[in-house]
Amino acid sequence: SYKLHYRSTISHNALGKPHHRGMAVYSSELWDEIRGKLSMFPGGSVNLVKQESGIAVLTVNNPDRMNAFSGTMMLELQDRVSQLENWKEGKGLIVHGAGGTFCSGSDLNAVRAISNPQDGMKMCMFMQDTLTRLLRLPLISVALVEGRALGGGAELTTACDFRLMTPSSEIQFVHKHMGLVPGWGGAARLVRIVGSQGALKLLAAALKVDSALAERIGLSDGVVATGAGTALAEAEHWLGDFTRGPAPVIQAIKKVALSGRERPLEDALRKEKEVFGTVWGGSANLEALARKSKHK
Numbered sequence: 288s289y290k291l292h293y294r295s296t297i298s299h300n301a302l303g304k305p306h307h308r309g310m311a312v313y314s315s316e317l318w319d320e321i322r323g324k325l326s327m328f329p330g331g332s333v334n335l336v337k338q339e340s341g342i343a344v345l346t347v348n349n350p351d352r353m354n355a356f357s358g359t360m361m362l363e364l365q366d367r368v369s370q371l372e373n374w375k376e377g378k379g380l381i382v383h384g385a386g387g388t389f390c391s392g393s394d395l396n397a398v399r400a401i402s403n404p405q406d407g408m409k410m411c412m413f414m415q416d417t418l419t420r421l422l423r424l425p426l427i428s429v430a431l432v433e434g435r436a437l438g439g440g441a442e443l444t445t446a447c448d449f450r451l452m453t454p455s456s457e458i459q460f461v462h463k464h465m466g467l468v469p470g471w472g473g474a475a476r477l478v479r480i481v482g483s484q485g486a487l488k489l490l491a492a493a494l495k496v497d498s499a500l501a502e503r504i505g506l507s508d509g510v511v512a513t514g515a516g517t518a519l520a521e522a523e524h525w526l527g528d529f530t531r532g533p534a535p536v537i538q539a540i541k542k543v544a545l546s547g548r549e550r551p552l553e554d555a556l557r558k559e560k561e562v563f564g565t566v567w568g569g570s571a572n573l574e575a576l577a578r579k580s581k582h583k
């Protein structure tokens with residue numbers, strides 16, 4: 288059955304606890320069938336520009352449908368994440384939507400066509416896997432929310448390390464109104480961002496979260512000005528404070544923060560030691576020692 292297949296794809300350690308296979312959650316052997324299904328629902332695109340600054344811009348581009356995710360966009364997102372996993376010079380990532388709005392979740396036309404439980408489960412696992420890999424990239428990521436982030440779009444914002452909003456933008460987990468709960472990993476990540484009480488309130492009331500409320504509860508990390516190109520430029524400037532420095536050091540910082548967020552303490556300490564070993568005595572470290580740096 289589908290459920291048995293699902294269980295057999297998660298590997299377990301000697302204590303029977305699940306552990307991660309690389310950066311993915313599920314085995315990629317699962318994807319052939321769902322990729323075929325998703326390819327039947329075309330429209331829009333997911334564009335990636337890797338800049339020399341080490342900051343990449345990922346654009347969810349389907350403005351005629353408020354940047355809803357068609358089937359082919361889900362496939363493209365997975366491909367873009369794979370490209371970013373292999374970007375050695377990368378340090379930061381901005382995820383935003385085309386045409387002044389963020390993303391209105393799944394394309395409801397595709398959703399209607401795959402509303403049976405089997406397809407729904409497969410789409411859920413596919414997007415959980417892709418968004419988990421997005422969050423686990425060794426890049427410091429920020430979702431720039433202009434306009435609306437609804438349903439799966441709200442979930443996408445939680446797959447970034449940070450969120451920036453404009454004064455009029457809104458994030459809303461509308462799933463309850465759709466008779467659903469988040470299925471792209473958004474509930475699990477939201478709890479880690481705003482706590483379980485906060486997440487319960489946002490999900491159970493399907494609250495429209497404006498930029499002021501989002502900042503108060505820790506969902507947003509700042510507000511940028513609206514305007515064609517302005518918000519993106521401000522987001523790049525904001526992210527630049529965190530990505531200044533050599534790529535190996537920035538990537539190492541993301542890796543230790545990520546393992547602290549995701550792993551039990553002893554496991555995270557071991558990971559920190561491993562990552563520490565990659566920068567200790569490295570060129571940035573030796574140059575800093577030679578400079579006799581003072582941190583006044």
Ligand SMILES: CC[C@H](C(=O)O)C(=O)SCCNC(=O)CCNC(=O)[C@H](O)C(C)(C)COP(=O)(O)OP(=O)(O)OC[C@H]1O[C@@H](n2cnc3c(N)ncnc32)[C@H](O)[C@@H]1OP(=O)(O)O
Pocket residue numbers: 351352353355356391392393394395396398435437438439440461465467468469470471
């Ligand atoms: C796990 C994730 C979850 C799932 O997959 O189960 C989901 O994400 S479910 C999807 C949740 N999202 C929605 O339900 C969005 C519904 N749409 C709206 O609420 C509004 O369209 C809104 C607020 C996004 C924008 O409203 P506004 O008045 O500014 O514009 P329009 O309504 O005229 O929208 C323009 C145009 O876009 C189409 N549209 C918007 N969102 C979607 C969508 N998610 N899927 C397909 N199409 C979408 C809308 O129908 C309009 O097209 P038109 O041909 O003019 O009717």
